[in-house]
Amino acid sequence: MTTESRCPVAHTPFPYARQGPFTAPAQYPEMVAKGVTQVTLAQSGLRVWTVTGYANVRSLLTDPRVSASRKHPGFPFYFIAPPEFRTETSFIGYDAPEHTRARGKVAAAFTYQRVQKMRGRIQEVVDEHLDRMLALAPPVDFHRLFSLSLPTTVICEMLGVPQDDHDFIIEHSNNMFGGRSTPEQRQAAIVEVNRYVEKLVRLKTRTPGDDVISMAIAAYEESGEEYTERDLVNMVRMLMNGGHETTASMISFGTAALLEHPEQLAKLLADPEGMIGPATEELLRVVTIGDVGVPRVALEDIEIDGTVIPAGDGILCLLLTANRDPEVFPDPDELILSRGSRKQVGFGYGAHLCIGAELARLEMQIVWTTLFSRIPSLRLVKPLEEVPRKEGAIVYGVHELPVTWDV
Numbered sequence: 001m002t003t004e005s006r007c008p009v010a011h012t013p014f015p016y017a018r019q020g021p022f023t024a025p026a027q028y029p030e031m032v033a034k035g036v037t038q039v040t041l042a043q044s045g046l047r048v049w050t051v052t053g054y055a056n057v058r059s060l061l062t063d064p065r066v067s068a069s070r071k072h073p074g075f076p077f078y079f080i081a082p083p084e085f086r087t088e089t090s091f092i093g094y095d096a097p098e099h100t101r102a103r104g105k106v107a108a109a110f111t112y113q114r115v116q117k118m119r120g121r122i123q124e125v126v127d128e129h130l131d132r133m134l135a136l137a138p139p140v141d142f143h144r145l146f147s148l149s150l151p152t153t154v155i156c157e158m159l160g161v162p163q164d165d166h167d168f169i170i171e172h173s174n175n176m177f178g179g180r181s182t183p184e185q186r187q188a189a190i191v192e193v194n195r196y197v198e199k200l201v202r203l204k205t206r207t208p209g210d211d212v213i214s215m216a217i218a219a220y221e222e223s224g225e226e227y228t229e230r231d232l233v234n235m236v237r238m239l240m241n242g243g244h245e246t247t248a249s250m251i252s253f254g255t256a257a258l259l260e261h262p263e264q265l266a267k268l269l270a271d272p273e274g275m276i277g278p279a280t281e282e283l284l285r286v287v288t289i290g291d292v293g294v295p296r297v298a299l300e301d302i303e304i305d306g307t308v309i310p311a312g313d314g315i316l317c318l319l320l321t322a323n324r325d326p327e328v329f330p331d332p333d334e335l336i337l338s339r340g341s342r343k344q345v346g347f348g349y350g351a352h353l354c355i356g357a358e359l360a361r362l363e364m365q366i367v368w369t370t371l372f373s374r375i376p377s378l379r380l381v382k383p384l385e386e387v388p389r390k391e392g393a394i395v396y397g398v399h400e401l402p403v404t405w406d407v
Helices: 028-034 054-060 098-104 112-116 119-134 142-159 163-177 183-206 212-223 229-242 245-260 262-270 272-287 319-323 357-374
Strands: 009-014 036-041 047-051 295-298 302-304 307-309 314-317 402-404
Touching: 028 036, 028 319, 047 054, 054 302, 054 314, 054 319, 112 357, 119 142, 119 357, 142 163, 142 212, 142 229, 142 245, 142 357, 163 183, 163 229, 183 212, 183 229, 212 229, 229 245, 245 262, 245 272, 245 357, 262 272, 262 357, 272 357
Parallel strands: 009 036, 047 314
Antiparallel strands: 036 047, 295 314, 302 307
């Protein structure tokens, strides 16, 4: 058994840049071999532990000895977090039973059955976005015009956010999570989004509609639980940000991956109905945009692979290492659409599994079965390797994705 003082420490600031768009950072193989490694976060300077491998990650994400609460002093914020980040959170920053109760207020809106009823509307939104894109002369920025806008439209319609405000949501979300923001820009974005959501919550309280915000307000009132406007604001802000940023990144990366693997794309196009399910899971596995997106804190000493993580220390479960574990996914660096499986942990795992997972799956499936049939000559303007990526951001993504097609 090793102790904290003897555990190897990686001195290069973390998170590490990936070697290529779909290639893990160069440091990961050594970290996987060790199982547990201590790193220093680039912006906050915190020393935290990383846990790697499929079995370790899944085990820890269901372990009652770890907490998702940001109130712990050792919580591993990636950036210099303003004080309200510790207190103004939603259910993603709660532990049971608070997490279960708060998540339950909106969970019904994101079930598989409920999401499938949205299929027709999502198809309309996809077609509308493709119509607008095709009306322009190529090349265009696919990420800005399509990937960001589409899931924003969907989640904002679900929440009851007016169409005219969608660009506001995208801009401020990018300032909060884009990876290039200064602490001052991040703080300003939080303040502006909070003000906006406060007004929206008050409007829905006075005049409820058929939307998720109104559902949450009604659920709280019917439960008889004490709650504040701030509780609702934090929940709505989380759903708003999570409902477009992550899906947008996956749409862009998944589209680029298919274009750069034409033999795999051909298999999808040959049997879109049968292949789109596993193809989506495989793309989620290979990209793993939320690699560093599941921070935790040890509530007591935890031993993993012979190393003890002391109580109170922050932990990052590296999802990319779980999704590239060769014992679970043979030839893990290869994109093989037919082997796609829901064993992948791109949406996290356990009680905190992404609440919008089924919505994101459906959006991506409709996109990839529609996009290439409508624009068969779609191609990247330059290799994805040359496209600027959001290295070090909470959500791995691209800043742009130039594409073109035959007119």
